[in-house]
Amino acid sequence: MTIEQRIGIIGGNGWLGSAIASAAVDSGAVDPARLTLSGRSDLSTFPAIPDVHRTNLNAELVERSDVVILSVGPAQFADVRIDAAGKLVVSVMAGITAARITERTGAAEVVRTIPNAAAAVRRSFTPWYATPPVSASNKALVQALFEACGEASEVPEESHIDYCVGMTGSGAAFPALLAEAMIAHAVTHGLPRAFAERAAAGVVAGASQLLARPGADAARIVQEMIDYRGTTAAALLAMRERGFDEAVAAGLAAASAKAAAMSKA
Numbered sequence: 654m655t656i657e658q659r660i661g662i663i664g665g666n667g668w669l670g671s672a673i674a675s676a677a678v679d680s681g682a683v684d685p686a687r688l689t690l691s692g693r694s695d696l697s698t699f700p701a702i703p704d705v706h707r708t709n710l711n712a713e714l715v716e717r718s719d720v721v722i723l724s725v726g727p728a729q730f731a732d733v734r735i736d737a738a739g740k741l742v743v744s745v746m747a748g749i750t751a752a753r754i755t756e757r758t759g760a761a762e763v764v765r766t767i768p769n770a771a772a773a774v775r776r777s778f779t780p781w782y783a784t785p786p787v788s789a790s791n792k793a794l795v796q797a798l799f800e801a802c803g804e805a806s807e808v809p810e811e812s813h814i815d816y817c818v819g820m821t822g823s824g825a826a827f828p829a830l831l832a833e834a835m836i837a838h839a840v841t842h843g844l845p846r847a848f849a850e851r852a853a854a855g856v857v858a859g860a861s862q863l864l865a866r867p868g869a870d871a872a873r874i875v876q877e878m879i880d881y882r883g884t885t886a887a888a889l890l891a892m893r894e895r896g897f898d899e900a901v902a903a904g905l906a907a908a909s910a911k912a913a914a915m916s917k918a
């Protein structure tokens with residue numbers, strides 16, 4: 654779907670805002686001439702997307718946009734003073750409630766999302782929640798915008814977005830954590846670091862594709878390996894025995910707790 658509405662990204666000079674802007678343009682979903690980015694840094698540091706309008710003035714961005722994406726840090730939101738009444742406001746900020754966004758922007762139609770760092774390679778999985786006033790056509794716009802960044806899926810409750818800060822938002826870093834642990838182990842067993850890095854990245858990125866197959870079922874893949882009763886089963890059972898599931902659960906809970914604390918900072 655090509656998005657006809659004019660899009661503005663406040664914080665479009667930042668990590669995630671830049672990735673969304675590039676994905677939206679590269680996918681063809683958004684015409685760069687209808688895209689505006691704002692941020693606090695020098696305009697020369699903004700992403701180099703031809704024909705995109707860049708500004709340090711949020712009011713100018715709002716004036717030029719039908720859809721305003723909020724991509725500043727949660728603690729920076731208190732400094733964003735805009736009047737977006739009558740516009741669709743889409744937040745990617747962790748921890749900031751839709752009620753607070755309406756209160757501070759005047760927008761009735763608010764969507765909360767939690768994309769992730771894989772938006773940079775158009776592989777973010779992005780859940781989104783629309784407040785009741787959001788029209789069906791604006792919901793379709795949000796779905797199209799985040800499909801340009803990877804996959805997107807509507808959730809029925811705002812609390813699901815707060816939960817997803819850990820799972821989808823922070824989860825993009827988890828494969829690298831797994832790879833790092835494997836590299837460290839391989840190096841202590843004498844393997845050359847360069848080989849270990851290539852092998853770990855290859856295993857983590859390559860084998861993840863098993864889960865990308867239609868109908869893939871993580872629990873079934875794990876159980877099949879355990880039922881095979883070979884070396885993989887030995888590895889999986891030892892990791893579980895040492896608290897793998899508990900470590901993941903603690904990580905997800907810590908991310909959501911941190912988001913709640915950041916939103917109050």
Ligand SMILES: NC(=O)C1=CN([C@@H]2O[C@H](COP(=O)(O)OP(=O)(O)OC[C@H]3O[C@@H](n4cnc5c(N)ncnc54)[C@H](O)[C@@H]3O)[C@@H](O)[C@H]2O)C=CC1
Nearest residue numbers: 664666667668669692693724725726727729746747769770
């Ligand atoms: N980085 C990630 O993987 C993810 C980030 N998020 C959320 O996305 C938001 C942005 O995160 P990042 O891009 O990583 O941060 P960032 O620090 O790279 O970008 C934020 C940008 O906002 C700009 N900014 C700050 N105050 C501003 C203001 N008043 N007006 C205009 N621009 C302003 C800054 O110049 C900065 O470039 C955060 O709220 C974060 O919780 C959500 C999911 C994943």
Ligand SMILES: O=C(O)[C@@H]1CCC=N1
Nearest residue numbers: 747767769818822823
């Ligand atoms: O690390 C962070 O704070 C951001 C928010 C969710 C994922 N990344």
